[in-house]
Amino acid sequence: MSAPALLFERGERPGVKNVMGGVMYGRMLADVVPEFWKTAPMERVVTDERLWLTTADSVVTAGHKHLPHSVEPPNAFTVLRVPFDGWFAAQAEAAGALLIPGTTVEDVIREGGRVVGVRTGREEGELRAPLVVIADGANSFLVQKAGLGRPLEPNEMALVVKEIIALPGAAIEDRFTLDPGMGATIEVYGAVTRGMAGYGFIYTNRESLSVGIGALISQFMETRITPWDLLEGFKAHPMVAPLLRGGVVREYLAHAIPEGGLRAMPRLFDDGVLVVGDAAMMVNNLHREGSNMAMAAGRMAGETAIQAKRAGDWSARSLSRYRELLEASFVLQDLRKYQRLPDLVEGRPDLLHLYPELLSEAIHEMLTVDGAGKREKQRRILRRLLARRPWWRLLRDAYEGWRAMR
Ligand SMILES: Cc1cc2nc3c(=O)[nH]c(=O)nc-3n(C[C@H](O)[C@H](O)[C@H](O)COP(=O)(O)OP(=O)(O)OC[C@H]3O[C@@H](n4cnc5c(N)ncnc54)[C@H](O)[C@@H]3O)c2cc1C
Incomplete structure (x- = not known):
């Protein structure tokens, strides 16, 4: 039997091993499945996005609510992975891919330095292919087996x-x-x-x-x-x-x-191999984006494969086009923009707690009608702020925050 693409999935069915919060983005999905909204098992179209900053007994909220866009596709929608992944895999099958569920890829086969196929857990389970696209998700051991990246910290x-x-x-x-x-x-x-x-x-x-x-x-x-x-x-x-x-x-x-960002990203291509999605560290946590990056990278891997097939050249030089496509897209541009964020988040988790507290206290103070004038209330807020954080540390926090997000 021959098929243009084999899709291995270790779960008995696509989706059974998968977990996500559940927000997907329409634009990247429409790029691979046009008019997906007519058949995809969407839960709800997201029209209201809120940010909560909590203390133990209060919340400061910000958000954006809008009417559903009249032009498809929806910007964002929620999903449950089992029905969604089943539908998504069926789209790949309809396009000619052969889905092989219940099969774990255990290693890549290398010959003469090139990746030339995969070894699965099945009996006589070796398969050869001109290109292997590694897409096994977070903490990918196939990336390590292929010699493209290190174990994550x-x-x-x-x-x-x-x-x-x-x-x-x-x-x-x-x-x-x-x-x-x-x-x-x-x-x-x-x-x-x-x-x-x-x-x-x-x-x-x-x-x-x-x-x-x-x-x-x-x-x-x-x-x-x-x-x-x-x-x-x-x-x-x-x-x-x-x-x-x-x-x-x-x-x-x-x-x-x-969560490692750009600093922990593995090599994205080599002779006969590409890496996409979580396996390639393509997650922008600040914006809750990962599924869209995985889909965009998957599409670019596909486009790279088509070109490589036309040229009959599966070498790293030919496959480096994948990296060029990623560099020109939001995927690597956003990961580069936030490359300092992992260090800030890890080194200064207090920032995520102190500022919600200070903000909540300040708003509470201004909203509490206790006979004090508003200027006095501003003074109280400033006194409390400086008691918790001297002014030079406030400046440093602002600078570090700006540097990590700019
Ligand atoms: C709790 C949580 C909440 C999230 N919320 C969001 C969100 O709201 N929005 C968003 O955009 N992103 C979110 N993400 C991130 C998003 O889920 C991922 O970025 C995205 O699923 C990555 O897709 P992927 O195909 O690279 O990996 P995955 O979706 O993890 O898929 C990997 C697939 O490979 C299979 N597999 C693994 N190893 C093997 C093997 N050796 N052989 C065969 N098959 C194998 C797995 O069973 C799985 O089906 C969230 C993640 C988590 C964990």
Whole structure:
């Protein structure tokens, strides 16, 4: 049997091994599956995105809500991975790929320095191909087997735990003030991560919520806080609990997210091999983007393969076009823009807690009507601020924040 592309999946079905918060982006999907919105199992179209900065008993919120765009595709929508990945793999099959589920790729085969195929866990499970695209997700051992990257450090990987909590659709729409079929996302920073660098999230599905929280593995190791405890604390937070009330936990999931950024990125190509998605560290955590980068990189890997096939040249020189395409796209441009962020987040997790507290205190002060004049209130806020952070440290924080995000 011959097929243009073989798609190995270690799970019995696509999606059963996969975890994500659940927000996907329409533009990158439309680039590979035009008019996907007519058939894809989307949960809700996201029209309301909120950012919460929490203290133990308060929240400062920011957000953006809009009417659904009249022009397809939707910018962002929520998914559950099992139905979504099943549908996505079926699109690849319809385009001619051969899906081989229940099969783990255990190694790449190298001959004369080139990658010439893969070795699977099946009997007589060696397969040869002019090109292997490594897409095995976070902490890819195939990247290491192929000699393209090193094992990741605990500070280059976050661990996220998540529950899918069933709630009637009407209750979700009431609690999140949504029109039917529309969805909300909330990213939650501050006290909920108990001093660690990370964040929580609540995303709305049709009849359930995806609720999760995570932090750098190195910080779980240092603090000895268990991921389970962190999630329970998050769900019990006085601003979070009312949104979940009456919900029934249907699934509990855990997964790693690559956090190392550009500094931990493996080599992206070599003779006969390309690396895409989480295996290549392509995650922009600040903007909750990973699925879109994986899809964009997958498309660029495909375009590179078409050119290489036409030229009959699968050498690293020919495949370097993949890197050029990535460099010209948002994928490497955004990872480069935020390349200093992992160091800041890891080295200064206090910033994610102190500033939400200071902001909350300042707003609370201004909103509390206690007979003091507003100028006096400003003075109080400034005094409290400088008591917690001398002015030179405030300047340093602002400079470091600007440097990591500019
Ligand atoms: C909790 C969580 C929340 C997230 N939230 C979001 C979000 O809201 N929006 C967003 O854009 N991104 C989010 N991400 C990131 C996003 O999930 C990833 O960036 C994206 O899934 C990467 O796609 P991928 O194909 O590279 O890897 P994956 O989606 O991990 O897929 C890898 C696939 O390879 C298979 N596999 C692994 N090893 C082998 C092997 N040896 N042989 C055969 N098959 C193998 C796996 O079973 C899996 O199907 C989140 C991640 C997590 C963990």
